[in-house]
Amino acid sequence: MKNVVILASTEELAEQVAYHLMATGKDLLVVDVTTTLRELGAMVASLQPDALVVQEDLTDQVKTDTPIFTFGANFTPDQADPLADAILRGMTERKPEPVPTYATQYYSAALAFQGIKGGVGTTSLACGAAVVATRAKQRTVILDLAGGDCVRTLRGRRHEDGRFVTEVGVDIIAGAVDVEQAWPRLRQDYDVIVVDAGRVGRYKSAVRALGRRGVRFYLVTTPAWLHLVNGSYPGYELLINRVDRVKCGGAEVPLDPDLSSRVNKGSFASSSPFLVGVEHFVLNVMRGQQ
């Protein structure tokens, strides 16, 4: 049985395709339908379908490793049978672009990092997540609530509109942000929003506002400070930084003793065990496997 998700420009068309695909009686299950890329991203992350069935003129906007099968805007019931056969044979009508990273599977993501204490790597993780998302061709912004360390880490230059721009392509908004007011614009302008929210207990109003918008919060700690996480942080997911031996699939990022020297040299974004670890972490987040 192959699970598919359908993306069409209208709900009627999506449901029509779903109905006729199911009506073929073939070994195929339409697990969900959608009309927006944002929802599609979430569905891919959570449902992990075997294939996507996408309206032809929308395929260019879909970036994913999942095989894509297309149908025209003027879909007719007699096209359902060959489409179902194509899916079952695993024939891709459009090969996805080879994208080395995972963040492409999620089109509109927001995740926030808060440290259990200072110096556990919150800023580095936020910058790392933004760098890997940018490399995956996602328009990415960092909300640096903690007052500019992300700007220093990625060597940002102030743009005339107040943002900081970096050579790696990440935009940074540093300092106090009125989340309520800025959020709609951020969602519109960026695919991925990463928040460096400093240490737990700070920037409370911004954190609450982000939480109301469903932003996923990660509580950052290190093995040495694991004892500080005593179950009193509801709503957070745990992320352990500087782990000697990372377990596969866990929310853990490896120890990288040279990270600080790379920051000092201005080469934070160069390839490193840290960025590989962050990449795996973000992959797991996007796939909803945490």
Added chain:
Amino acid sequence: MAVPYPCVLVFSPGKGGVGVSTVAAGLMHFALGNVVGIDLTGTCHLPFFLDVMRPIALGSVVRQWNLMPARVNEILRRRKPVLALDWEGRTYPDRVVELVRLLHARIPLVLDGGDDPPPGLLPLSTHLVAVVEPDVRAVDRLAAWLERQTKPSSNGLIIVENRMEGESLLRGDRWGQVVHLPLAKGDGDFGRLMRGPLGEALQPLSARLLPTPAGRQGEGETGRQDEREKGILRGLFRRLAS
């Protein structure tokens, strides 16, 4: 009134996790005389490092304004007592400053100010110890903090560059007194850290900031007071027994 005892405020100008509590605990650990430690961060790392199982909650000391002098007397009877900021203490920031003032007149103090020290304590301190690490983010924040200081402080400012492994980022004259502490791995064991190179580097700093003037330091005073009290009690018991 002349300030008789040192009050050392250890803090980081913005960046957390640079080892402020470790340095503060190290200064206390190597102090030869009696000294009071105050953890103003709310994290309780200072008592944790010093193996103080039950630090004195600041809230319990400052709760009743009129009883503060009596509570100070109780604190002074202890050997290297550690006070820690709790939620109640946070609600009385002015009383905490007043408590520091009271203690300052009677015993050397080490204040762990974390990365956001209460501004009211800066003028009270005889020594400011700003801790950074060789990371541009920490050094940039230190530079910004130094620029914000509108008037040159009469307090001695010492910059501690912690976790030094390679080259120092604090080059040039602009930084004033800089003490370099080596990168040390103690796997969270404070005692081991203090027995290693970090302890060796901290010991002279502690001796410099918390000297023991003969007959004045808290330990001697408290020790003698304890002995006096024990003697009085022994005398009482003897009298009762007879």
